[in-house]
Amino acid sequence: MTYDEVITCLYDLQDPDKVVFKEKKFGVVSHNSLGIYHKELKIIAKEIGRDNELALQLFESGIYEARLLCSKIYDPKELTSDLMEYWVVTFENWEICDSFCMGLFAKSSLALEKIHEWTSRRAEFEKRAGFATMAAYCMADKKSDNDLFEKFLPLLIREANDERLYVKKAVNWALRSIGKRNVDLNQRALDTAHKILTFDTKAANWIAKDAIRKLEAENVNILDYPRALYR
Known part of the structure; x- marks a missing residue:
């Protein structure tokens, strides 16, 4: 066309x-x-x-x-850092942010770099982009060991007090995604949620309680990634 x-x-x-x-x-x-x-x-x-x-x-x-x-x-393989930066600053709502992060950014070789950069940004949808890419990366990368994903947990703790709706939802989403990779990361995510629960903010309280409820649910879908180790 x-x-x-x-x-x-x-x-x-x-x-x-x-x-x-x-x-x-x-x-x-x-x-x-x-x-x-x-x-x-x-x-x-x-x-x-x-x-x-x-x-x-x-x-x-x-x-x-x-x-x-x-x-x-x-094509996510053709993404450049400049292009990702050019796009991310234009995001005006969660829908377009998540569409780019899930369908494109998380599949790029630059995903990890941008996760660490964007999660420290001030603008709401740039910060959300960092956590949305993190959440999607947990599903896109099926082979990496737990160490890589454990390094995300301090970023979640650091931003758990952000009261903005689309940031706190993305922090929660990323925490749950880490916890769904395998049984060990499930426990690490739960430990992180309990730590966040000690913070005295509404955002942290919601992020933690919702994550705990969903990660401890009987029907939680644990994906067993990387499968070379967990299956």
Whole structure:
């Protein structure tokens, strides 16, 4: 598909009611949005395949859904630090932040570098990007030993008092993702949650209690990564 064909397709799918619904239901406040759901964008992305040049054009269009589509068709192996920095500062809500972090950044060789950089940022969605990439990296990297993921735990402790909604949710998400890799990291994540629980803030209290409840649940899905050791 050419750039013009993709843009025409997006405008054909536009639905202003969905823009309003996503804002009211999910807190997704977006500029220049057409109102298209991810499931529809995934169909378009599958038809396009990997196309870095088109992805960059779509991002520069400024259309919200075109930027979401960019995150689905850019090849993570071709990411550069400059490009990741160029994109991360534009994130305006959790949806576009997570789309780039889960589908693209966590699969990049630069993921670990950006996790450590972004989790110390001040801007809400840049910091969220650090923790969202961390959470997704726990699922994307199926071979690394526990030491790598244990190094994430001090970052979670350091930022557990951030009261901003989309930061504390991402910290919680990352903590739970670490705890789902294997039984040993499950215990390390629980130990970390109990440490966070001693902090005297609402954010830390919520992060810890929710993580403990979910990581101790009978139906918690432990993934046994790396499987060479745990299976």
